[in-house]
Amino acid sequence: MRRAEKLPRAAEPLLGFARLLRHHAFPIAPEHVSSFMQAVTLLGPSSMSDIREAALATLAPSPDRRIEFDAHFRSHFYGDVKPPIEGEEDETRVKDDRGSRDEESQAVRQEKGGELSSALEQLSRRDFQFDPDSLGPFRGRLASALPARRSFRTMRTRSRGTLDLRRSLSEIVSADGDIPSPLLRRRQTVPRKLLLLIDVSGSMKLHTADYLKIAHAAVQGAARAEVFTFGTRLTRITSALRIRDRGQALARTAALVDDWDGGTRMGPTLLAFLSVPRFAAFARGAAVVILSDALERGDHADLETAMRRLSARAFRLSLATPLAGDPRFRPATAALSAILPVLDDLVDGSSVRSLSDFILSLARPAPAAETIWKRVS
Amino acid sequence: MARADAEQTAASPEAVAARLAASRYLADDGLATAIFLAIRLGKPLLLEGAPGVGKTEAAKATAELLGRELVRLQCYEGIDAAHALYEWNYQRQLLAIRHAGEHEIDIYDDRFLIARPLLQVLRVPEQRVLLVDEIDRSDHEFEALLLEFLSDFQISIPERGTIRAATQPIVILTSNRTRELAEALRRRCVYHWIGYPDAAREAEIIMLRAGDVAKATARAVANAVQQIRARPLAKPPGIAEAVEWANAATILEKGGSPWPEAFRRAIGVLIKDEEDLSAIAPELGRIVEEALG
Numbered sequence: 001m002r003r004a005e006k007l008p009r010a011a012e013p014l015l016g017f018a019r020l021l022r023h024h025a026f027p028i029a030p031e032h033v034s035s036f037m038q039a040v041t042l043l044g045p046s047s048m049s050d051i052r053e054a055a056l057a058t059l060a061p062s063p064d065r066r067i068e069f070d071a072h073f074r075s076h077f078y079g080d081v082k083p084p085i086e087g088e089e090d091e092t093r094v095k096d097d098r099g100s101r102d103e104e105s106q107a108v109r110q111e112k113g114g115e116l117s118s119a120l121e122q123l124s125r126r127d128f129q130f131d132p133d134s135l136g137p138f139r140g141r142l143a144s145a146l147p148a149r150r151s152f153r154t155m156r157t158r159s160r161g162t163l164d165l166r167r168s169l170s171e172i173v174s175a176d177g178d179i180p181s182p183l184l185r186r187r188q189t190v191p192r193k194l195l196l197l198i199d200v201s202g203s204m205k206l207h208t209a210d211y212l213k214i215a216h217a218a219v220q221g222a223a224r225a226e227v228f229t230f231g232t233r234l235t236r237i238t239s240a241l242r243i244r245d246r247g248q249a250l251a252r253t254a255a256l257v258d259d260w261d262g263g264t265r266m267g268p269t270l271l272a273f274l275s276v277p278r279f280a281a282f283a284r285g286a287a288v289v290i291l292s293d294a295l296e297r298g299d300h301a302d303l304e305t306a307m308r309r310l311s312a313r314a315f316r317l318s319l320a321t322p323l324a325g326d327p328r329f330r331p332a333t334a335a336l337s338a339i340l341p342v343l344d345d346l347v348d349g350s351s352v353r354s355l356s357d358f359i360l361s362l363a364r365p366a367p368a369a370e371t372i373w374k375r376v377s
Numbered sequence: 378m379a380r381a382d383a384e385q386t387a388a389s390p391e392a393v394a395a396r397l398a399a400s401r402y403l404a405d406d407g408l409a410t411a412i413f414l415a416i417r418l419g420k421p422l423l424l425e426g427a428p429g430v431g432k433t434e435a436a437k438a439t440a441e442l443l444g445r446e447l448v449r450l451q452c453y454e455g456i457d458a459a460h461a462l463y464e465w466n467y468q469r470q471l472l473a474i475r476h477a478g479e480h481e482i483d484i485y486d487d488r489f490l491i492a493r494p495l496l497q498v499l500r501v502p503e504q505r506v507l508l509v510d511e512i513d514r515s516d517h518e519f520e521a522l523l524l525e526f527l528s529d530f531q532i533s534i535p536e537r538g539t540i541r542a543a544t545q546p547i548v549i550l551t552s553n554r555t556r557e558l559a560e561a562l563r564r565r566c567v568y569h570w571i572g573y574p575d576a577a578r579e580a581e582i583i584m585l586r587a588g589d590v591a592k593a594t595a596r597a598v599a600n601a602v603q604q605i606r607a608r609p610l611a612k613p614p615g616i617a618e619a620v621e622w623a624n625a626a627t628i629l630e631k632g633g634s635p636w637p638e639a640f641r642r643a644i645g646v647l648i649k650d651e652e653d654l655s656a657i658a659p660e661l662g663r664i665v666e667e668a669l670g
Binding site: 027029031032035038039042043049050053054056057058060063066149150151152153165166168169172173187280284285309312313 | 411418465467470471474554556563566567570
């Protein structure tokens with residue numbers, strides 16, 4: 001076997017920089033690194049600014065992370081500046097239920113105790129109080145009520161299409177010049193994905209069970225729906241909600257989520273959501289509905305960034321808050337007024353009825369949240 | 378221009394910047410380096426930035442720098458292979474079949490093939506620069522289709538086989554970042570984020586681009602535009618709008634309007650959003666006076 005040639009020693013700091021970036025979750029592929037090395041070779045380099053320009057052009061950090069990128073560059077090549085992101089103590093944990101097995105949740109159930117147990121019991125108790133069929137019509141109508149988009153693919157159709165000249169021509173050739181009846185094609189329409197992000201913090205305690213029931217109906221009714229819960233952590237619960245029996249599905253969910261009724265770190269959690277490429281892809285072109293009171297304490301800069309990024313990916317970004325059930329509600333908190341410009345909808349999420357009606361109306365155009373709330377405030 | 382000539386033209390980032398300036402495009406070090414690297418590494422160049430910072434102009438100036446024709450593919454929601462790659466001229470094929478009668482005819486001949494921008498560039502990569510404008514407006518499926526083109530520089534036509542470029546064409550993609558592009562696409566490109574220029578550079582651009590504008594006017598416009606962009610506007614003015622504002626104010630001033638008034642009256646060419654106009658109106662007088670002072 002032929003061994004690769006050893007890289008010159010001068011290349012080591014460059015490789016080290018790529019490694020450092022990768023360590024800090026920058027998506028650096030081997031292709032990036034080889035382009036970076038080639039670029040540095042091409043540029044000379046005559047100064048450190050050449051290496052920086054080469055790094056920016058080939059390692060391609062997202063504009064949102066340019067400051068962080070520069071900090072790493074300075075720390076790696078000059079060694080005198082500490083990157084500001086280091087020492088983040090309280091990183092948001094992300095829990096993905098994909099591939100979770102029955103034994104796992106059984107084990108949790110057997111060990112249940114304390115907070116988890118009470119949350120589980122609470123959820124099961126609410127189940128019994130709830131009319132089991134009230135979400136049936138919602139589930140039935142959801143498939144056709146979600147916004148649709150025209151797919152890139154076309155399908156054969158008998159009416160209302162454009163002439164499929166390619167197929168018609170081969171028909172004509174095979175029929176020896178006879179013109180058969182016109183063959184038509186039409187672009188397919190496909191329903192957009194529905195992404196529900198449910199706040200399970202203490203301030204939302206009253207509504208969590210209802211939201212989960214709606215989420216269950218959504219996963220059962222829509223072709224492509226994804227559901228996450230967030231509080232201090234982020235948990236994907238879609239697979240749990242795929243179980244047809246609602247009782248079982250919610251019990252599985254209760255076991256899966258471990259930050260029931262705690263605090264909320266909405267901004268960092270949503271940023272954590274966006275930092276997992278597979279999760280972030282769920283939001284792309286989707287109808288994203290966040291079920292939360294958006295009571296972000298302290299600095300709301302993270303929340304603002306996360307919402308802006310979500311809005312740039314989503315087809316429609318909506319916030320359903322139980323607070324809006326009160327006619328005196330106005331989006332006056334600092335966090336809400338900061339995110340209002342990027343929201344398509346800010347609606348009442350205080351009851352199953354209002355929320356399911358809203359989800360069923362997602363395909364219908366509506367004025368942006370800011371326009372509506374400006375009028376009433 | 379052959380690839381070797383292109384590489385000779387782009388001998389260094391400084392040479393690129395000088396040639397761009399000769400095409401009336403002022404590029405900073407970062408952009409000149411990115412264009413230089415894209416040409417020399419044979420990779421597509423992805424330019425991102427807010428609307429109006431000069432991404433499309435950069436592509437035009439690059440084509441001019443290389444002495445090549447610019448082929449532009451404007452993206453939009455729903456753009457597909459028939460708009461971007463190729464299409465058969467079915468009407469002509471049908472007519473040819475009729476005329477041929479009993480004779481044999483190749484209906485997949487070159488004369489029936491309509492080359493769309495990507496195919497046009499593949500056929501003569503050394504004479505064209507391909508601009509894929511506003512890629513963020515297209516569907517994800519189109520982005521995936523483009524991915525294939527950008528990695529192999531080839532197109533497969535079922536009736537004809539694969540057409541591959543002998544040399545890698547120069548491709549520039551622009552995005553306003555209204556949605557995130559796939560990581561796979563970004564990975565294949567040399568990347569540059571174009572920000573708004575600082576006041577001094579913007580004044581230089583105005584002088585270079587506007588018809589007959591005094592240096593002091595260009596400086597005042599650049600200063601005022603910096604102030605206006607710092608406000609939370611729905612549509613912050615781009616560089617082209619700043620150039621238009623300088624032009625319009627100069628025309629009004631020559632028509633008899635005194636200075637601050639001429640700027641105020643010409644504001645419609647700078648700000649093209651009603652809400653933004655009403656938000657900036659109360660402060661406009663002060664901003665202009667400070668910029669002039």
